[in-house]
Amino acid sequence: MRYFLLIILSTFFCAYPLFADEASEKEKEIAAEEPPRTKYFSINPGVMIESVTVDISGRGRNATMTQEGPGKITWMLDLKSADYQITKYFGINLLLHNSNFYLDRQFVTxxxxxxxxxxxxxxxxxxxxxxxxxxxxxxxxxxxDLDTSMEGTYSMLVPIFYVGNPDTFRLGFGLGPATVRMRGNVDFQDPGTGIALALSNRGNRSEFLNNVSAIQFASGNINPSDDPTLSYLLANLGSGNNLELLGYYFASQGLLRPDLTAATAFSTGRYSAVESLALSSLFRNQVNINSNARFAFMFYIETPQFAGIRGRLSFGGPIVKENGYTYEMRTFHIAVYMPIEF
Structure with missing residues (x-):
């Protein structure tokens, strides 16, 4: 009996490695069949076509900045957290999307x-x-083209609630904070401002520039907390050569463009070429935004992964309130990207 037990035990221990190897091979096959999942986060480099508009309203004025053409092709680099699947077809994740834009057109009637x-x-x-x-x-x-332009960047950190799962099409929507930086100018096409400037031009140079400063203050362009250099020059246009310095300052920001207003001011003989261009730029409101938006939204449709590539169709944008104006960004993009998962 003892020899019989020894034979059974020796047979079991000899056969165990074979069964263990077979089980491990089956586990590897099952794991290979399942697509890789994001454990912590993913980096999503890709390419997107993006269209951006900015609606500006406040102080009884409104304007819409946009870009030439249907959209701009640019690189994309988003970050996304791991997906938390609540049920089979519902889940949440955290998306960080950022981009830059350049707007050189306005919608006009x-x-x-x-x-x-x-x-x-x-x-x-x-x-x-x-x-x-x-x-x-x-x-x-x-x-x-009203000789206006605006450039900047934005970043949105949006918790996304989606319908679907990583293996299917996903429909997602989320709200979150954003950071927005914008710099440029906008033409509100306010006839009152043009009339006031034309009437004030009948006086001497110093009086005219003081009236321009008053109009700039009423338009909300003088705000020391945003740009102390610009605010100082705008508030003291009639002193020394501040108008010329303002022209050089605008030139350093790429905000000077020759137009009919500049030619008219230069033809009077009272202003140099740089001063005339600066006066022309003052017909437009200066925009200098560096703010955290409390509200941003994103709505998207995402494709399942194919050959390591995903596609996304998205609409959304942040809303910023600054210095009496509301800036509503509307972004629409089509993106193709490759998730690098960690």
């Missing part, structure tokens, strides 16, 4: 042409034809 049917009215026309002619003049906005 297109003036009706003289021979346009909507510009004339006939007493004998029927009510039906009158209503059809009134529609084209409503919300008729076009892109135009």
């Amino acid at each position: 297109k003036l009706p042409s003289v021979d346009s049917p909507s510009s004339t009215s006939s007493s004998g026309s029927s009510s039906g034809s009158g209503s059809s002619n009134s529609n084209p003049t409503q919300s008729n906005r076009v892109k135009d």
Whole structure:
């Protein structure tokens, strides 16, 4: 009996490594069949086509900055946390998205042409034809180059709640904070400002520049906490050569562009070329934003991973309130990226 037990035990110990190897091979096959999962976070480098607009409103004014063309092709580098799958088709993650932009167009209202049917009215026309002619003049906005530009960056840290899972299409939405930096100028096309400048130009140079300073203060351009150098020069345009220094300051920021206003100021003989360009730039509001947005949102549709590549269609943006103005960014991008998972 003792020899029989020894034979059974020796047979078991000899066969055990074979069973263990077979089990480990099955586990490896199962693990190989499952797609890799993000354990901690992922870095998502890629390429995207992005369209950006900024709606600016406040102090009784409004303007919309945009870019030339449908969008800009740029690199993308997002960070994303590991997915926490609540159920099979619901989950959450944390997304850090950042980008830069350059806007050199504005949406303006297109003036009706003289021979346009909507510009004339006939007493004998029927009510039906009158209503059809009134529609084209409503919300008729076009892109135009007003010698304005705005550039900057934004970063959004958004907790995302999504429907789906990493192996399917995902529909996600989230709200979170953002950091926004913008610098440039915008033309509010305010006729009151132009009239005030034209009337004040009848006085001497010092008086005219003091009136320009007052208009800049009323427009919210003088804010020492944002840009003390710009605020000092704007508040003291009539002193010394501050107007010329302001022109050099604008030039260093890429904000000077020759236009009809600059040519008109230069033709008077009272202003140098740099001063004329500076005056032309003062017809536009200066924008200098370096702020943390309390509110930003993102809505996206993401594809499952194919050959290590994912696609994403996204809409969202931050909202910043600064110095009496509200800046609403609207970003729309199509991205293709390769997750590098850790």
